Amino acid sequence: MSRRNVSAWLLLITTLFNLAACGPPKIDLKGATIIPSEGLQNTASAFLFIINDGGGSDLLTGCTIQEFPQVRGQLHDYVKGKMVTVGEIPIPAGKTIHLQPGDLHLMFFGLPETLPEEITLVLTFAESGQKKVRTRFVPPVR
Ligand SMILES: [Cu+2]
Numbered sequence: 001m002s003r004r005n006v007s008a009w010l011l012l013i014t015t016l017f018n019l020a021a022c023g024p025p026k027i028d029l030k031g032a033t034i035i036p037s038e039g040l041q042n043t044a045s046a047f048l049f050i051i052n053d054g055g056g057s058d059l060l061t062g063c064t065i066q067e068f069p070q071v072r073g074q075l076h077d078y079v080k081g082k083m084v085t086v087g088e089i090p091i092p093a094g095k096t097i098h099l100q101p102g103d104l105h106l107m108f109f110g111l112p113e114t115l116p117e118e119i120t121l122v123l124t125f126a127e128s129g130q131k132k133v134r135t136r137f138v139p140p141v142r
Contacts, residue, residue, distance in 0.1 A: 026054030027128045032135035046106040050097045059126040060089040063106045066120035072109045
């Protein structure tokens, strides 16, 4: 095999390897719940599993509620027991991120007084765009 052929083969193999290892993210949303905050009016926290079955990583960059576009959605985390707002949440390739109480979660401000039984959460990802999931309001845990 000539040196030129060897480099052509190496390039082909490298390209195939990169395609198999990378590729786009594949985002799925499961098990979503939304819980009105106790003591904080018109506010609720949302929790869910964000599953990335794809070969590429993604970033959660925002959240809204389809039925209430005026509601402000934020991404929250806990640092040393204190709640903080974060600009984005990394969703690595092949990983599931669990948004749960006391950990990463979504928070919504300015909800109407009367809430429907179900709403649609709209999550925005840097790579995958908007993904929607239906969720029910759950009374706060006492
Ligand atoms: Cu919060």
